[in-house]
Amino acid sequence: MKKTITIFFSLLISAIVVKAQSALFNRIDSLDRRPLVIINGKTVDPLSFLALDEQDFQDVKVFTREEAMKIFGDSRGRFGAVKVTLVKNAKIFTWAELVKRFYFIPSQVPRINARLNYLDFVDPLQFNDSQSFITSLSTVTGMGIYMWGYPDCLPDNPMILVYLKSNILYKKDKTPGPFDKEIEAIKQNFYNESSKRQEIRSAKTTIRG
Amino acid sequence: MKKSCLFKLPCVFALLFFSPDVFAQNARLYMNKQEIAPQSVHFLEAATIDSINFYSGAEAHEKLNLQTQGVDSVFVIFKKDLSDVVSYYQLLDLFHLDKRARKLQLHWGSPNHPYVNDPQSMVFNMKFVRDVTVIKQNANTDCVSMWWLGRNPYYTNAGKMLTWLQGYFENLGNNPYYRNFKRK
Numbered sequence: 001m002k003k004t005i006t007i008f009f010s011l012l013i014s015a016i017v018v019k020a021q022s023a024l025f026n027r028i029d030s031l032d033r034r035p036l037v038i039i040n041g042k043t044v045d046p047l048s049f050l051a052l053d054e055q056d057f058q059d060v061k062v063f064t065r066e067e068a069m070k071i072f073g074d075s076r077g078r079f080g081a082v083k084v085t086l087v088k089n090a091k092i093f094t095w096a097e098l099v100k101r102f103y104f105i106p107s108q109v110p111r112i113n114a115r116l117n118y119l120d121f122v123d124p125l126q127f128n129d130s131q132s133f134i135t136s137l138s139t140v141t142g143m144g145i146y147m148w149g150y151p152d153c154l155p156d157n158p159m160i161l162v163y164l165k166s167n168i169l170y171k172k173d174k175t176p177g178p179f180d181k182e183i184e185a186i187k188q189n190f191y192n193e194s195s196k197r198q199e200i201r202s203a204k205t206t207i208r209g
Numbered sequence: 210m211k212k213s214c215l216f217k218l219p220c221v222f223a224l225l226f227f228s229p230d231v232f233a234q235n236a237r238l239y240m241n242k243q244e245i246a247p248q249s250v251h252f253l254e255a256a257t258i259d260s261i262n263f264y265s266g267a268e269a270h271e272k273l274n275l276q277t278q279g280v281d282s283v284f285v286i287f288k289k290d291l292s293d294v295v296s297y298y299q300l301l302d303l304f305h306l307d308k309r310a311r312k313l314q315l316h317w318g319s320p321n322h323p324y325v326n327d328p329q330s331m332v333f334n335m336k337f338v339r340d341v342t343v344i345k346q347n348a349n350t351d352c353v354s355m356w357w358l359g360r361n362p363y364y365t366n367a368g369k370m371l372t373w374l375q376g377y378f379e380n381l382g383n384n385p386y387y388r389n390f391k392r393k
Contacts, residue, residue: 102343102345102351103306103307103309103311103343103351104304104305104306104307104343105305105306105307108305109305140345141344141345142342142343142344142345142354143342143343144340144341144342144343144354145304145305145340145341145342146339146340147335147338147339147340148338148339148340148358149339149340149356149358155335161340161342163342163344
C-alpha cells in the first residue's frame with residue numbers, strides 16, 4: 001500500500017513539473033508586447049522601428065495603450081502605438097529589396113523563420129511579418145541564412161538573420177534629435193523582450209539538461 | 210639505460226632531421242586528383258575520408274601524376290564517395306545566393322581572418338556549415354562570411370589528421386607569403 005502511494009505521489013509531482021515547464025515555454029509568446037508601428041501611414045512590422053535611421057524621422061507620435069485602443073481598435077492597439085512620419089527624401093528598403101541587396105535571390109528565399117539581431121541584443125527577435133519589414137540601409141550590417149547555431153534552427157528549418165549596427169555605436173555617431181527620449185523608451189521595450197527571451201531560453205536548457 | 214632505448218633514440222633523431230619538411234612554405238591540398246582550397250579541411254567529415262597521404266612535390270608527380278613539381282608539401286585526401294560534399298557554387302545555390310563574385314571569409318570566432326584566395330576551389334560538407342552571411346564592410350564592398358562547426362572526432366586517425374591539417378594551413382595562412390598563395 002505504502003509503495004502504491006509513493007508511486008502515485010511521484011507521478012503526480014512529475015506531472016506538475018512537466019506542466020510547469022510547458023507553462024514556462026508558452027510564456028515566450030506572451031512576451032511579444034510590441035506596439036503597433038505605423039510609418040508614413042502604413043502598418044509595418046514593429047521591428048522596422050529599430051531598423052530605421054533616426055535622422056530620417058520628421059515626427060514621432062507615441063500613443064498609450066488606452067489611446068491606441070480607442071484609435072486603432074482593441075486588438076491592434078493593446079500594446080500602444082507609434083506613428084512615425086519620415087522626411088521626404090528618406091531612402092527606405094523593403095524586405096524584397098533588402099534580400100536582393102545582400103545577393104539573395106528574392107524569388108528563391110522561402111518565407112522562413114526570420115529574425116532581427118542588434119549587435120547589442122542577447123537574443124535575436126522574431127519578425128511578426130518579415131514581408132512588411134522596412135529599413136534604412138545605413139543601419140543594416142549584414143544578412144545571412146543559418147542552418148545550425150540556434151536551438152530551434154536546423155537544416156530542415158533554417159533561419160534568416162538580419163544584423164543591425166550596434167545601437168550604442170549608432171548613438172555615438174548620431175547628432176541629438178528632438179524625439180530621442182521617445183525613441184529610447186520604445187527601443188528599451190525590444191531590449192527587454194530580448195533579455196527575457198534569453199532568460200527563458202537558458203532556463204529551458206537548464207531544466208531539460 | 211636499456212639497449213633498445215639506445216638504438217631507438219638515434220632513429221627518432223634521424224627521422225626528425227631527415228623527414229620531409231612538412232612546415233615548408235609551399236604546400237598544396239588535393240582531393241583525389243583535384244586541387245582544392247586548403248581551407249576546405251574545416252568543412253570535411255573525417256568519417257567519409259578513406260585516407261590522407263603526405264608527399265613531396267616530386268613524389269606526388271611521380272606516383273599520382275599531379276602537377277606538383279617544385280612544390281614542397283602535397284597533402285592528398287583520398288575519398289571515393291563524394292556525395293556528401295558540394296562545391297562553392299552549389300553551396301551558394303543552397304543558400305539562395307546569386308553567383309556574383311565576392312570575397313569569402315571563414316570564421317570560427319576570429320573577425321580578422323584572411324580571405325580565401327580561391328573560393329571556387331572550396332568543397333563543403335553541409336553538416337559543417339553553420340551559416341552563410343553577407344556582411345557589408347563599407348559602401349562598396351561586401352564579403353560572404355561563413356562559420357564552420359568542428360564536428361570531427363579527434364580519436365580517429367582521419368579526425369586527428371584533419372585537425373592537424375587545419376592548424377597547419379592556419380599557420381601558413383597567417384604567413385604573408387601564404388596569403389599570396391595562388392593556384393597555378
